[in-house]
Amino acid sequence: MTELTPSPQRLAYLRRRQRRARLIRAWQIALLVALLGLWELSTRLGWSDGFLISSPSRMLATVAKLWREGQLWHHIGTSVLETVVGFTAGTALGTLIAVCMWWSDTLSRILDPYLVVLNALPKTALGPIFIVWMGAGMGSIITMTLAISLIVTILNMYQGFRGTDPEKIRLMRTLGASRGQILRLLVFPANYATLLATLKVNVGLSWVGVIMGEFLVSRSGLGYLIVYGSQVFNMDLVMASVLILAIAAVIMYRLVLWVEKYLNHLLGVMQ
Amino acid sequence: MIIELQNAAATYQAPDGEVEALRDVSFGVEEGEFCSIVGPSGCGKSTLLGAIAGLEHLSSGSVRVDGQEVTAPTSRIGLMPQRDQLFEWRSIWDNVTLGLQVMGQNTPERQKHVRELLERYDLGDFSRKKPGQLSGGMRQRCALIRTLATDPRILLLDEPFSALDYQTRLSVSSDIYRIIREQHKTALLVTHDISEAISMSDRVIVLSRRPAVVKDIIDMGALKSLPPLDRRDSPAFSGYFNLIWKELDLHD
Numbered sequence: 001m002t003e004l005t006p007s008p009q010r011l012a013y014l015r016r017r018q019r020r021a022r023l024i025r026a027w028q029i030a031l032l033v034a035l036l037g038l039w040e041l042s043t044r045l046g047w048s049d050g051f052l053i054s055s056p057s058r059m060l061a062t063v064a065k066l067w068r069e070g071q072l073w074h075h076i077g078t079s080v081l082e083t084v085v086g087f088t089a090g091t092a093l094g095t096l097i098a099v100c101m102w103w104s105d106t107l108s109r110i111l112d113p114y115l116v117v118l119n120a121l122p123k124t125a126l127g128p129i130f131i132v133w134m135g136a137g138m139g140s141i142i143t144m145t146l147a148i149s150l151i152v153t154i155l156n157m158y159q160g161f162r163g164t165d166p167e168k169i170r171l172m173r174t175l176g177a178s179r180g181q182i183l184r185l186l187v188f189p190a191n192y193a194t195l196l197a198t199l200k201v202n203v204g205l206s207w208v209g210v211i212m213g214e215f216l217v218s219r220s221g222l223g224y225l226i227v228y229g230s231q232v233f234n235m236d237l238v239m240a241s242v243l244i245l246a247i248a249a250v251i252m253y254r255l256v257l258w259v260e261k262y263l264n265h266l267l268g269v270m271q
Numbered sequence: 272m273i274i275e276l277q278n279a280a281a282t283y284q285a286p287d288g289e290v291e292a293l294r295d296v297s298f299g300v301e302e303g304e305f306c307s308i309v310g311p312s313g314c315g316k317s318t319l320l321g322a323i324a325g326l327e328h329l330s331s332g333s334v335r336v337d338g339q340e341v342t343a344p345t346s347r348i349g350l351m352p353q354r355d356q357l358f359e360w361r362s363i364w365d366n367v368t369l370g371l372q373v374m375g376q377n378t379p380e381r382q383k384h385v386r387e388l389l390e391r392y393d394l395g396d397f398s399r400k401k402p403g404q405l406s407g408g409m410r411q412r413c414a415l416i417r418t419l420a421t422d423p424r425i426l427l428l429d430e431p432f433s434a435l436d437y438q439t440r441l442s443v444s445s446d447i448y449r450i451i452r453e454q455h456k457t458a459l460l461v462t463h464d465i466s467e468a469i470s471m472s473d474r475v476i477v478l479s480r481r482p483a484v485v486k487d488i489i490d491m492g493a494l495k496s497l498p499p500l501d502r503r504d505s506p507a508f509s510g511y512f513n514l515i516w517k518e519l520d521l522h523d
Contacts, residue, residue, distance in 0.1 A: 167352045174324045174350040175373045175421070176343075185373065189360050267360070 054239040062240040075241075076248055078221040079210055082138060083252065086145025087206035091199050093146070094153025101154070102161040102187065103179065115151060123147040123209075127216050136217035144216075145209030149202040156201075160194035161187050192267070196260050203256055207249055222248070272299035273425060273457050274323060278332035280482075281318050292318040294482035296332070300459060302424075305451065307460040307468035310478030311519060316461045319483065320427050323459070324348055336425065346374060349423035354434045355414035357402035363389075363413055364398040370421040385420045392416065392450060407435050411443045415450055426451060428460040432467065444471060445499045465519070469511045470499035477518045487518050 043050035066072040101108035130140040214223025229237030292315035321327035
């Protein structure tokens with residue numbers, strides 16, 4: 001509730017809140033500056049070996065060099081594209097399979113042990129198989145991300161679908177609704193939040209798949225830069241790539257949150 | 272008789288055995304009548320309602336609605352489910368027209384009818400709101416209008432007020448009773464609340480423990496002419512209460 005003239009207590013409370021928020025932000029920035037400063041200083045003063053641990057200035061120089069050579073966007077673009085394709089395909093395909101399983105209880109029972117095994121299996125173990133089958137390229141990398149995100153998506157979405165209120169299904173049935181209508185008008189919209197939550201998990205998993213895949217095969221991408229850098233013992237390149245990767249992942253997550261907010265607004269979903 | 276059950280029996284199969292839900296249930300409901308079914312919890316009331324709605328199959332006996340044997344859900348019957356079951360992601364308007372949408376009858380005339388119902392029962396200003404923005408009583412009226420939208424002749428009320436607190440429950444049941452009477456619908460209410468059954472119905476059908484048989488059918492006599500809240504104040508009320516309580520034989 002907002003009043004036209006807030007009470008002095010209210011004003012004091014708001015001031016305290018704001019001061020606290022500022023203090024927290026100040027500490028966050030100070031911590032970052034201190035860490036980077038210490039890192040930089042330690043290599044400059046010879047406390048540690050800049051060749052092994054790199055340093056903020058050397059990382060920046062490496063990023064600038066990549067930029068000048070026109071490689072920066074190429075590598076970022078490759079990884080981002082693979083990730084976006086990976087989580088989109090993983091979420092869509094997984095949801096589709098979950099729909100099929102919701103539709104046919106028999107199918108879901110048949111698939112159950114396979115899902116249990118595939119879920120328990122560390123998917124990265126499948127990487128070399130994909131490479132042999134699909135060759136070294138984007139195909140294997142995207143398959144890798146799919147393998148990582150697909151099973152989780154199926155399990156999450158199916159569990160969500162199964163959790164639909166049986167009373168609501170009963171209501172739909174008395175209205176004479178077909179199975180397709182129950183899916184379209186009830187089960188799917190009721191699990192909209194599950195879908196978005198799964199999508200967000202898949203964004204993270206997709207990055208894991210992409211970097212893992214690029215470690216194994218690729219000729220471009222941030223994962224490739226990291227692995228290449230370590231092979232030629234260019235730690236500046238490794239550290240710089242990790243930094244770029246962190247920034248790219250955060251930006252993508254922010255974008256996904258923004259898309260979610262936009263969709264919520266579009267569909268009139270209340271928070 | 273608009274609803275007629277003859278020797279209805281239902282047994283369903285579960286992994287750990289057969290469950291005999293209904294043994295021998297026979298009763299009829301007149302057009303325009305308000306009947307309640309009371310029984311101990313788990314006595315097969317839901318199965319009975321499901322059979323009348325055409326959702327569950329009897330193992331023997333028959334359910335007729337309007338003289339026709341019920342085998343599948345029909346638009347002559349509308350269900351008001353436990354709790355209101357409004358879809359939170361839909362607006363009130365989209366909720367109350369759900370049935371029309373499912374049946375492919377979302378026509379201007381039908382919509383006009385629904386709009387009139389919303390106006391008449393003080394929900395006209397809320398049609399763009401979400402269920403979460405409405406009070407418990409308003410949500411129940413929406414649930415009833417959703418049922419009325421497809422213009423069924425018979426309303427099945429499956430413990431619709433069980434999730435409401437006592438105060439709300441009294442006023443909501445009185446609201447719903449008035450609307451059902453005004454719309455001249457036949458109603459069959461399943462409840463485990465004896466006072467609710469007495470305050471709303473013309474006749475109360477008492478079921479036994481599972482497997483259910485009809486123990487007694489009690490006519491509410493002079494109470495029938497009173498609205499629900501007045502019935503609770505009537506001297507005859509406690510007499511009916513004790514009668515049904517004994518019939519239910521809950522304690523042992």
